Amino acid sequence: MWNRLFTGLALTLLFTLGACEKSQKTEGAKEKPPTEATSKVDPASSTSTQAKVPNQSKEIVFNPLKPPAGYTKCHHNHCHVVGGGVESYKQVMEKMGATTIIEPPKPPAPADVAAPPADAKRTTSGLAYKLLTAGSSDKKPTLESTVVAHLNSWSTDGKSLSSTSARKRPATIPLGRVYKGLQEAFMLMEVGSEYRFWIPANLTPRPDRGMVVFDIQLIGSNQPPATP
Numbered sequence: 184m185w186n187r188l189f190t191g192l193a194l195t196l197l198f199t200l201g202a203c204e205k206s207q208k209t210e211g212a213k214e215k216p217p218t219e220a221t222s223k224v225d226p227a228s229s230t231s232t233q234a235k236v237p238n239q240s241k242e243i244v245f246n247p248l249k250p251p252a253g254y255t256k257c258h259h260n261h262c263h264v265v266g267g268g269v270e271s272y273k274q275v276m277e278k279m280g281a282t283t284i285i286e287p288p289k290p291p292a293p294a295d296v297a298a299p300p301a302d303a304k305r306t307t308s309g310l311a312y313k314l315l316t317a318g319s320s321d322k323k324p325t326l327e328s329t330v331v332a333h334l335n336s337w338s339t340d341g342k343s344l345s346s347t348s349a350r351k352r353p354a355t356i357p358l359g360r361v362y363k364g365l366q367e368a369f370m371l372m373e374v375g376s377e378y379r380f381w382i383p384a385n386l387t388p389r390p391d392r393g394m395v396v397f398d399i400q401l402i403g404s405n406q407p408p409a410t411p
Contacts, residue, residue, distance in 0.1 A: 245281040247272065260352055289349045292341035296396050299381045310367055311381040315398070318373030324404040329357045330369055331403040337396045344395065353402055362388045364395070372401045 247257035254262040254275065261269045272284065299311035306312075324330050333353050336344040347354050358366050364386030372378055377400040384390040 242283060243279055243281040244283045244285060245272070245276045245279055246285040248285070248287065251275065251279055260350070287349045287351070289343040289346040290335050290398075292337045292343070293379065293396070293398070295379075296337050296341050297339050303381065306367065306371075308363075308367060308386060309383040310364060310386060312368065312371060313379045314376065315379055316377035316400070317375075318401070319375030320373060322374045322404060323372060324358060324369050324401075325406065326358055326366060326370070327407055328369075328404045329355060329407075330401060330405075331355050332369070333400040333402065335398045338392065339394050339396065362386065365397075368397065368399060369401065372399065374401055374404055376401055 245251070247262070250257045250262055253265050254270075255265055256263045257272070257275070261271050262275050263269055270278075276282075276284065299305075300313070303311040303313045331353050333347045335346045335348055338344060356365075356369075358369055364380075364382035367386070368378070368380045368382065377398065380397045380399065382395045382397065384393050384395075387395050
């Protein structure tokens with residue numbers, strides 16, 4: 184009889200302990216925090232959100248051929264303001280917030296850029312030249328002159344080297360400060376004339392670059408005042 188009693192008590196105790204352990208596991212599962220995977224943001228959703236943000240770094244470009252609002256015409260490195268007055272390209276760009284300017288295209292190389300044609304004239308130094316437009320006077324510059332001229336130059340393979348015509352602003356040049364080839368070229372010209380020159384390498388500051396071809400339009404020539 185006692186054996187049956189003890190056996191019953193033992194079974195009851197084991198059943199009670201098992202029920203308590205099962206209850207604790209259930210409660211623990213309810214209180215478990217969310218896993219790391221469920222707390223992450225969907226990458227696709229994040230990318231989609233970023234794509235909707237507008238680009239605030241768009242570059243503003245100034246094109247002198249298309250004057251911005253408030254200006255009527257842009258040329259010779261300045262723009263005419265509506266109602267009167269002028270402002271430099273730099274001032275216009277600052278007002279627009281522009282960081283880039285569209286430079287006008289440079290004139291193409293002439294067909295005879297590679298070498299002087301048969302009808303070109305030559306000087307004793309080797310300079311070759313050809314008259315394109317006759318001058319309006321017989322006045323010629325001297326080595327002491329300061330000339331105003333448009334110059335376009337190319338290498339013999341047709342690459343543009345410089346162009347005042349593209350900038351629509353002539354150059355002012357004291358002849359005493361330029362190299363021999365240009366000095367000789369200008370002193371052959373009459374005011375108002377336009378010539379093409381093939382300047383040999385030895386008359387340029389960079390003989391290693393070869394011959395340089397110039398189209399020059401002489402607009403004016405000023406002599407320094409005579410010393411009393």
